[in-house]
Amino acid sequence: MRYYSLNHPAEKVSFKEATIRGQAPDKGLYFPEQIPVLPADLIKNISAHSHEDIALQVIRPYVGDTIPENELRRIVSETIDFPFPLVPVTPGISSLELFHGPTLAFKDVGARFMSRCLGYFVKDTHQEVTVLVATSGDTGGAVASGFYDVEGVNVVILYPSGKVSSVQELQLTTLGKNISALEVSGTFDDCQRMVKTAFADPDLNRALFLTSANSINVARWLPQQFYYFFAYRAWTEKAHPPVISVPSGNFGNICAGLLAHRSGLPAQHFIAACNANDTVPSFLQTGQYSTRPAIPTLSNAMDVGDPSNFVRILEIFAHEFSSLKKVLSSYSITDEETRATIRDVYKKYHYLADPHGAVGFLALEKYLAGHPGEKGIFLETAHPVKFYDAVESETGEKVPLPDNVKILLGKEKISTKISPDFSALKNFLLA
Ligand SMILES: *Cc1c(COP(=O)(O)O)cnc(C)c1O
Numbered sequence: 001m002r003y004y005s006l007n008h009p010a011e012k013v014s015f016k017e018a019t020i021r022g023q024a025p026d027k028g029l030y031f032p033e034q035i036p037v038l039p040a041d042l043i044k045n046i047s048a049h050s051h052e053d054i055a056l057q058v059i060r061p062y063v064g065d066t067i068p069e070n071e072l073r074r075i076v077s078e079t080i081d082f083p084f085p086l087v088p089v090t091p092g093i094s095s096l097e098l099f100h101g102p103t104l105a106f107k108d109v110g111a112r113f114m115s116r117c118l119g120y121f122v123k124d125t126h127q128e129v130t131v132l133v134a135t136s137g138d139t140g141g142a143v144a145s146g147f148y149d150v151e152g153v154n155v156v157i158l159y160p161s162g163k164v165s166s167v168q169e170l171q172l173t174t175l176g177k178n179i180s181a182l183e184v185s186g187t188f189d190d191c192q193r194m195v196k197t198a199f200a201d202p203d204l205n206r207a208l209f210l211t212s213a214n215s216i217n218v219a220r221w222l223p224q225q226f227y228y229f230f231a232y233r234a235w236t237e238k239a240h241p242p243v244i245s246v247p248s249g250n251f252g253n254i255c256a257g258l259l260a261h262r263s264g265l266p267a268q269h270f271i272a273a274c275n276a277n278d279t280v281p282s283f284l285q286t287g288q289y290s291t292r293p294a295i296p297t298l299s300n301a302m303d304v305g306d307p308s309n310f311v312r313i314l315e316i317f318a319h320e321f322s323s324l325k326k327v328l329s330s331y332s333i334t335d336e337e338t339r340a341t342i343r344d345v346y347k348k349y350h351y352l353a354d355p356h357g358a359v360g361f362l363a364l365e366k367y368l369a370g371h372p373g374e375k376g377i378f379l380e381t382a383h384p385v386k387f388y389d390a391v392e393s394e395t396g397e398k399v400p401l402p403d404n405v406k407i408l409l410g411k412e413k414i415s416t417k418i419s420p421d422f423s424a425l426k427n428f429l430l431a
Contacts, residue, residue: 005024015063022216029309032218035262043265075120086235089349105381110220112146113220123152126152134192134195136188138168155213156428163300167409182416183417190420197425207430215309220252231377232265240268250308251309255313269328269371269374272328273331277305281331297335342395354390
């Protein structure tokens, strides 16, 4: 499999190069030359296949011969070494819990896969790689945990000061060793812009080997397809596939779901569940795509006004608005609705949703109200404890602390504060 830059389709690279570079030199996102079609038997008899086997069959065509089979099997099995339960919440709605990994959010899957691939690729090169990553909340922790102590790889994380939850902040500022956290006095979009500028900066690229671990990196983006197949494996009504609602910010996760669908994953429909950052919901309504500054919300990991991965979704649908609209709907959910949903879901169904999951739940409920007879899944993308302040004020009860959070709360935060301009980042990296 080769990958082309969405800015420059003629130039193609291998999975290895796409993973090491992150972004094409022309700043374009890499996209696979073909979308593989999975064997019909895998879908038809999916319950007979293990998670490891499914994941391996899904990812193998994308990796090609850049990683030998036994190594790839090891990487895949370490990546998905935790449960992905599908939990019924209402008669028509189930929660796909993606928060059972080490940092309690779905990003663990992408980060674990990517760190292991990159570790494999740089092992024999004797070259230090610097992974530069902007986070709106959960990416930082997942990347920090995934890359912690990986030899030959340094990680620099930029996060917007005061705009991530306390648990999220501790997850990315308390590891030390090869992980540095930069606390930026700005928004996630500022962080993302600084990172993008760094990748294009000649001085930095002379001094360092920079790569990205944001969801634009193919090695983070592609393995996110796995859990959509795991969901279908656990779905009991195989003849009546689910509507799938994905809490979306940078649109990497849902883009992986749509890619999986193209490869043969049965799904009735997809829903991009957004908070007040409604770039995509209003695009699907009006046909006009206009990015806007990020608005801070309760579901802060989705506070993105200019979602990087949306261009990949357009590419999957060959930029045909009408075919995209047949498969994808999108809703913008307010913070008030999010709070009410956390409350209602807890009271009525005894299920504890985090703010992101609540956005996914409500968007799905709204869609199903207009489509009687259909059933669906929302992705519960983070453990409610990561947002305990918001959750506890709605339910009136304490969220039980998982052990790894208890340990975290006793640790000391170590970050470097910088202003939201590129020169501050450049000085830090060159120091
Ligand atoms: C990152 C994140 C999202 C958004 O995922 P994208 O791939 O950026 O759309 C949703 N929920 C949580 C908890 C996240 O950490």
